[in-house]
Amino acid sequence: MKLVDIHGVTQRYGKLTVLHGLDLSLDAGEVLGLLGHNGAGKTTTIKLILGLLRPSEGEVRVLGRAASDLDVRRQLGYLPENVTFYPQLTGRETLRHFARLKGAAPSEVDALLEQVGLGPAAGRRVKTYSKGMRQRLGLAQAILGHPRLLLLDEPTVGLDPIATVELYRLVDRLRAQGTGIILCSHVLPGVETHISRAAILAGGRLQTVGSLAELRREAGLPTRIRVAGHQSGQWLSRWRDAGLDVRPLDGERVEVLALNGHKQQVLQTLIDGQAQDLEVLPPSLEDLYRHYMQRAEQAAGGRP
Numbered sequence: 333m334k335l336v337d338i339h340g341v342t343q344r345y346g347k348l349t350v351l352h353g354l355d356l357s358l359d360a361g362e363v364l365g366l367l368g369h370n371g372a373g374k375t376t377t378i379k380l381i382l383g384l385l386r387p388s389e390g391e392v393r394v395l396g397r398a399a400s401d402l403d404v405r406r407q408l409g410y411l412p413e414n415v416t417f418y419p420q421l422t423g424r425e426t427l428r429h430f431a432r433l434k435g436a437a438p439s440e441v442d443a444l445l446e447q448v449g450l451g452p453a454a455g456r457r458v459k460t461y462s463k464g465m466r467q468r469l470g471l472a473q474a475i476l477g478h479p480r481l482l483l484l485d486e487p488t489v490g491l492d493p494i495a496t497v498e499l500y501r502l503v504d505r506l507r508a509q510g511t512g513i514i515l516c517s518h519v520l521p522g523v524e525t526h527i528s529r530a531a532i533l534a535g536g537r538l539q540t541v542g543s544l545a546e547l548r549r550e551a552g553l554p555t556r557i558r559v560a561g562h563q564s565g566q567w568l569s570r571w572r573d574a575g576l577d578v579r580p581l582d583g584e585r586v587e588v589l590a591l592n593g594h595k596q597q598v599l600q601t602l603i604d605g606q607a608q609d610l611e612v613l614p615p616s617l618e619d620l621y622r623h624y625m626q627r628a629e630q631a632a633g634g635r636p
């Protein structure tokens with residue numbers, strides 16, 4: 333059974349259509365990165381999964397049932413984009429309150445606070461917490477009660493680099509335990525090694541969905557191959573003569589953009605030429621994201 337199954341969903345706010353025929357699914361133990369610019373429709377998709385919105389058209393099934401089913405809601409964890417708490421309560425009191433609402437064991441609370449790095453601050457009032465600390469408390473609240481499905485809306489906003497790494501570690505652990513996770517973000521660095529698939533939304537339209545490998549195959553973007561050292565000038569002229577897209581970088585470094593058909597060949601010549609200091613950079617999630625965004629803009633330009 334799919335944890336989430338969104339089929340042919342169109343969502344309108346009055347006359348404004350913000351999702352157009354969305355199809356999306358999520359399996360247990362999978363992390364789906366839902367990526368898109370501001371206003372792309374990510375939060376709307378989350379609200380549909382939470383049963384807070386009913387689709388104007390199409391169907392949203394969560395854990396095999398209607399998204400509005402109360403039993404389903406109890407098995408979901410949600411970290412909203414702008415998390416707010418009662419400022420007068422301590423972190424521990426806040427989580428105990430949510431544990432009661434969720435029917436989770438109060439004994440979970442202290443372990444969870446430790447897990448998100450708030451152990452030493454558990455007895456302090458939330459009003460004294462930094463934005464990053466509030467975000468961590470939000471995360472602890474979301475994973476209370478061991479949800480089968482976790483929805484994280486911009487979870488790294490407000491987190492410092494170390495807390496961001498810790499958040500992704502937690503995501504990895506939960507995924508290994510079988511939790512299905514949807515992670516909405518427009519902050520791409522760091523995401524790519526923690527998601528199983530990426531779904532790219534633009535203007536309420538799904539541009540693509542797949543693993544990084546699938547997106548790389550589909551987009552057909554070049555791999556960047558860099559070579560450094562005193563011979564880099566020779567490589568530059570050689571590749572230029574061969575009609576490849578090549579450019580000098582700072583220092584004694586040269587970069588060639590090799591499409592799939594040329595990649596093996598370029599690497600083979602470098603190996604045969606005993607090139608030192610090689611770097612092979614396949615298209616990153618950011619490269620792919622830019623590619624699909626450009627395609628979406630072109631398509632939108634052609635629409636009436």
Ligand SMILES: Nc1ncnc2c1ncn2[C@@H]1O[C@H](COP(=O)(O)OP(=O)(O)OP(=O)(O)O)[C@@H](O)[C@H]1O
Nearest residue numbers: 345348350368369370371372373374375376377518
């Ligand atoms: N309650 C509402 N009434 C009218 N329009 C809305 C409402 N909620 C969202 N929208 C519009 O729907 C579109 C999608 O918004 P949504 O919040 O889903 O985007 P998002 O991808 O989550 O953006 P962000 O990254 O800024 O959170 C936007 O154009 C937004 O203005």
